[in-house]
Amino acid sequence: MSSGDxxxxxxxxxxxxxxxxxxxxxxxxxxxxxxxxxxxxVLAGGKRLRPFLTLKACEAxxxxxEDAIPFxxxxxxxxxxxxxxxxxxxxxxxxxxxxxxxxxWGVPIAICAGDLLxxxxxxxxxxxxxxGVSAKRVNTCIEKATKAAIEICEGQVLDxxxxxxxxxxxxxxIAMVGGKTSALFRACAEVGGIVGGGKTRQVNAxxxxxxxxGIAFQLMDDYLGATGDEKTLGKPVGSDIREGKKTLIxxxxxxxxxxKQRERLLAVLGNxxxxxxxxxxxxxxxxxxxxxxxxxxxANRYIATSKRRFDALPDSEAKKDLFDLIDYFTNRKY
Amino acid sequence: MSSGDxxxxxxxxxxxxxxxxxxxxxxxxxxxxxxxxxxxxVLAGGKRLRPFLTLKACEAxxxxxEDAIPFxxxxxxxxxxxxxxxxxxxxxxxxxxxxxxxxxWGVPIAICAGDLLxxxxxxxxxxxxxxGVSAKRVNTCIEKATKAAIEICEGQVLDxxxxxxxxxxxxxxIAMVGGKTSALFRACAEVGGIVGGGKTRQVNAxxxxxxxxGIAFQLMDDYLGATGDEKTLGKPVGSDIREGKKTLIxxxxxxxxxxKQRERLLAVLGNxxxxxxxxxxxxxxxxxxxxxxxxxxxANRYIATSKRRFDALPDSEAKKDLFDLIDYFTNRKY
Numbered sequence: 001m002s003s004g005d006x007x008x009x010x011x012x013x014x015x016x017x018x019x020x021x022x023x024x025x026x027x028x029x030x031x032x033x034x035x036x037x038x039x040x041x042v043l044a045g046g047k048r049l050r051p052f053l054t055l056k057a058c059e060a061x062x063x064x065x066e067d068a069i070p071f072x073x074x075x076x077x078x079x080x081x082x083x084x085x086x087x088x089x090x091x092x093x094x095x096x097x098x099x100x101x102x103x104x105w106g107v108p109i110a111i112c113a114g115d116l117l118x119x120x121x122x123x124x125x126x127x128x129x130x131x132g133v134s135a136k137r138v139n140t141c142i143e144k145a146t147k148a149a150i151e152i153c154e155g156q157v158l159d160x161x162x163x164x165x166x167x168x169x170x171x172x173x174i175a176m177v178g179g180k181t182s183a184l185f186r187a188c189a190e191v192g193g194i195v196g197g198g199k200t201r202q203v204n205a206x207x208x209x210x211x212x213x214g215i216a217f218q219l220m221d222d223y224l225g226a227t228g229d230e231k232t233l234g235k236p237v238g239s240d241i242r243e244g245k246k247t248l249i250x251x252x253x254x255x256x257x258x259x260k261q262r263e264r265l266l267a268v269l270g271n272x273x274x275x276x277x278x279x280x281x282x283x284x285x286x287x288x289x290x291x292x293x294x295x296x297x298x299a300n301r302y303i304a305t306s307k308r309r310f311d312a313l314p315d316s317e318a319k320k321d322l323f324d325l326i327d328y329f330t331n332r333k334y
Numbered sequence: 335m336s337s338g339d340x341x342x343x344x345x346x347x348x349x350x351x352x353x354x355x356x357x358x359x360x361x362x363x364x365x366x367x368x369x370x371x372x373x374x375x376v377l378a379g380g381k382r383l384r385p386f387l388t389l390k391a392c393e394a395x396x397x398x399x400e401d402a403i404p405f406x407x408x409x410x411x412x413x414x415x416x417x418x419x420x421x422x423x424x425x426x427x428x429x430x431x432x433x434x435x436x437x438x439w440g441v442p443i444a445i446c447a448g449d450l451l452x453x454x455x456x457x458x459x460x461x462x463x464x465x466g467v468s469a470k471r472v473n474t475c476i477e478k479a480t481k482a483a484i485e486i487c488e489g490q491v492l493d494x495x496x497x498x499x500x501x502x503x504x505x506x507x508i509a510m511v512g513g514k515t516s517a518l519f520r521a522c523a524e525v526g527g528i529v530g531g532g533k534t535r536q537v538n539a540x541x542x543x544x545x546x547x548g549i550a551f552q553l554m555d556d557y558l559g560a561t562g563d564e565k566t567l568g569k570p571v572g573s574d575i576r577e578g579k580k581t582l583i584x585x586x587x588x589x590x591x592x593x594k595q596r597e598r599l600l601a602v603l604g605n606x607x608x609x610x611x612x613x614x615x616x617x618x619x620x621x622x623x624x625x626x627x628x629x630x631x632x633a634n635r636y637i638a639t640s641k642r643r644f645d646a647l648p649d650s651e652a653k654k655d656l657f658d659l660i661d662y663f664t665n666r667k668y
Contacts, residue, residue: 030509034491085449089442108423108494111445112487115419118452119483126477135469142476143460149453153446157368160442175364 007328010321014055014065014072015048021073025124037105037113038120042080044096050184051076052325054192057206059318063196067130071141071195074124075188078145081117082152082184084110089160121145133195141191148187155179159246168246170255174215176246182214205312212306213326219299220330222247226283226292238279244270248298253291261285303330341662344655348389348399348406349382355407359458371439371447372454376414378430384518385410386659388526391540393652397530401464405475405529408458409522412479415451416486416518418444423494455479467529475525482521489513493580502580504589508549510580516548539646546640547660553633554664556581560617560626572613578604582632587625595619637664 022042028035051072058068086092087100088110094100102110122142129138158176162168189210193203224232225240226249233239240247250269257265268274268282286292303326313319356376362369385406392402420426421434422444428434436444456476463472492510496502523544527537558566559574560583567573574581584603591599602608602616620626640660647653 029488031488031491031495033495034488082449085445089445109491111419111423112491112494115416115448115452116484116487118449119480119487122456122476122480123484126473126480129473135473139460139463139469139472142456146453146456146460150450150457153450153453154363154365154368157365157443157446160446161365161367 003324004328004331007321007324011047011049011052014052017055017066017069018048018051018073018076019043021069021124021128022077025070025073025077025120025128033105033109034112034116037101037109038116040098040101040104040113041084041095042077042117044098046076046080046096048076049325049329050079050188053185053188053210053322054195056318056321056325057189057192057198057210058196059192060206060313060316060322061193061196061198061202062314063192063198064132065196065318067133068192068195070124070128070130071191072188074121075145075184075191077117077124078121078149079184081114081121082149082156084114084117086156088114089156118149121149137194137197140194144187144190144194148183151179151183153179155181155183162246168251170248170251173246173248173251177215177218178211181218182211185210185214185217202312205309209306209309209322212302212309213329216299216302216306216326217329219248219295219302222249223292223295223299225249226286226295238274238276238282241269241279241282242272242274247295249286249291249295252294253286253289256289256291257285261289299330337658338662338665341655341658345381345383345386348386351389351400351403352382352385352407352410353377355403355458355462356411359404359407359411359454359462367439367443368446368450371435371443372450374432374435374438374447375418375429376411376451378432380410380414380430382410383659383663384413384522387519387522387544387656388529390652390655390659391523391526391532391544392530393526394540394647394650394656395527395530395532395536396648396650397526397532398466399530399652401467402526402529404458404462404464405525406522408455409479409518409525411451411458412455412483413518415448415455416483416490418448418451420490422448423490452483455483471528471531474528478521478524478528482517485513485517487513489515489517496580502585504582504585507580507582507585511549511552512545515552516545519544519548519551536646539643543640543643543656546636546643547663550633550636550640550660551663553582553629553636556583557626557629557633559583560620560629572608572610572616575603575613575616576606576608582629583620583625586628587620587623590623590625591619595623633664 026035026039026042054072054075055065055068059065083095084101087095088102088107092100093103101113125138125142125145155176155178158172159180162172186207189206190203193206198206225247230237253265254262265282265285268278306326307323310319310323360369360373388406388409389399389402393399417429418435421429422436422441426434427437435447459472459476459479489510489512492506493514496506520541523540524537527540532540559581564571587599588596599616599619602612637660641657644653644657
């Protein structure tokens with residue numbers, strides 16, 4: 001079995017533990033429609049990458065991963081709360097192959113469903129905390145989760161308020177990705193470390209590893225979006241271009257392009273009916289400008305930094321799993 | 335000075351303490367627009383009734399109300415988070431005499447602003463908890479606040495999904511008011527009692543007092559809506575009728591009305607251009623059916639039950655303040 005297959009299997013195993021907890025904490029009450037709407041996305045699947053981080057981080061500092069299940073589930077619920085609200089804000093009709101919550105139940109119910117999920121994060125962490133996890137540790141976990149939630153809001157507002165791609169700096173972009181992806185990754189790893197009784201130095205190292213991994217994942221996503229085929233991407237080639245998505249590649253290209261290249265880029269970016277030929281032309285341009293290589297090099301730097309953080313942790317199977325996770329997600333063909 | 339004036343003065347004093355904490359915890363960061371939007375409603379005023387409950391409950395069990403300030407502020411922030419999202423759901427343009435958050439900044443920013451406020455509730459309770467308040471107590475406070483947040487979501491969904499007034503039972507109505515008003519009142523009083531080191535019996539009594547007071551306040555609101563003048567109401571006479579608002583009075587009337595009365599009621603209810611003459615006619619009808627007296631009697635029963643809960647608490651100035659608060663808000667002329 002390749003290390004990729006092994007990681008996939010472990011993700012599925014940990015997802016089962018977490019999913020049954022999520023199912024329990026979202027046990028329907030009145031009004032049913034609220035619970036139907038709240039359960040819809042979070043129980044529709046997902047890779048459960050974030051709870052995996054929490055469980056493995058707990059194990060990596062010598063803790064019992066079972067203690068971390070309510071916390072891992074809480075952080076997955078937090079992630080799903082942000083997705084439900086993001087879909088309302090972006091008016092996205094589909095997520096994970098199913099209609100989004102607001103598409104199915106309308107905006108008011110979707111807002112309430114997100115709010116309920118957010119509340120459940122804290123119910124999971126307090127009312128379900130195992131006896132062995134001290135109140136002080138629980139509080140620190142809540143602080144970490146809250147900090148992430150705040151940064152997610154900040155990242156989302158940066159994202160919706162970037163007026164147009166040509167005004168976004170690389171620094172803004174990294175800040176946005178930090179908020180939208182890395183802040184929660186960091187919280188997941190830190191919370192696992194805290195529940196597991198890790199030393200402050202270890203908890204910090206776990207948080208930093210996950211932060212950098214989050215940026216690397218996003219940059220690899222951008223890279224794949226400009227180089228992958230439809231099967232790898234799970235969406236048509238050129239979707240990022242047609243949607244005018246702000247990626248590091250585009251930001252770099254707009255900064256470095258010659259006037260004629262820039263003009264061509266701006267003509268196709270965000271054009272929903274761009275042809276496949278135009279997409280290929282733009283991908284060629286991005287390669288010529290060096291933007292694709294630039295993003296890949298940057299992603300690789302984040303991967304390397306991320307891995308170096310592990311020096312603070314003793315060798316263990318969990319540490320190896322976290323290592324493999326980075327490789328799996330940054331070399332992914334799924 | 336009347337007890338009403340004394341309470342007003344005390345509300346203003348406690349509001350100052352709480353407001354300066356709210357101002358601090360919402361210190362602007364990037365992106366500025368998110369913080370502007372988050373600060374807009376909560377710092378625009380309000381009676382600060384909920385934090386008052388928390389501070390006084392803390393004092394009533396012998397605690398130091400200063401310890402309760404971050405918790406009182408957190409619960410006021412929780413209240414404001416729900417208002418920001420409710421205004422989006424109900425598409426209300428004005429609140430506290432100012433444009434609502436989504437009117438000023440758009441729906442996406444308003445959703446994020448509400449989410450940020452919700453996150454700040456937990457930041458206030460963990461990162462700002464005074465040293466003297468144990469981690470265990472902090473946890474219990476978070477549990478209480480979370481329970482309230484869940485019930486608020488449930489109440490709000492009941493409210494937005496009641497198809498039309500004629501289908502709403504009195505039981506549904508009380509469940510909805512319980513969620514939308516009493517759940518947070520209860521949490522405010524319980525959290526104050528917990529921070530102050532109250533015995534479980536006292537904390538429970540405080541919670542029950544506040545729950546019943548919340549229902550009484552809402553019923554008195556309904557009563558005033560059908561009997562008050564424009565100055566008392568702060569809005570035109572008959573607003574509840576024109577908006578087709580689900581009040582206990584209307585629910586009772588639709589159940590007890592004779593066919594002709596019912597027909598007349600349904601013709602005017604929810605008619606935004608109903609004349610003052612029609613409103614007077616409906617108010618006359620509601621009186622004839624006995625619905626106005628019914629709501630008043632019910633409110634008085636809740637007030638009496640609410641006050642009886644205080645038997646569990648020793649006499650004190652804070653206990654008297656809570657007593658006066660009920661009288662002030664249920665006999666209010668403001």
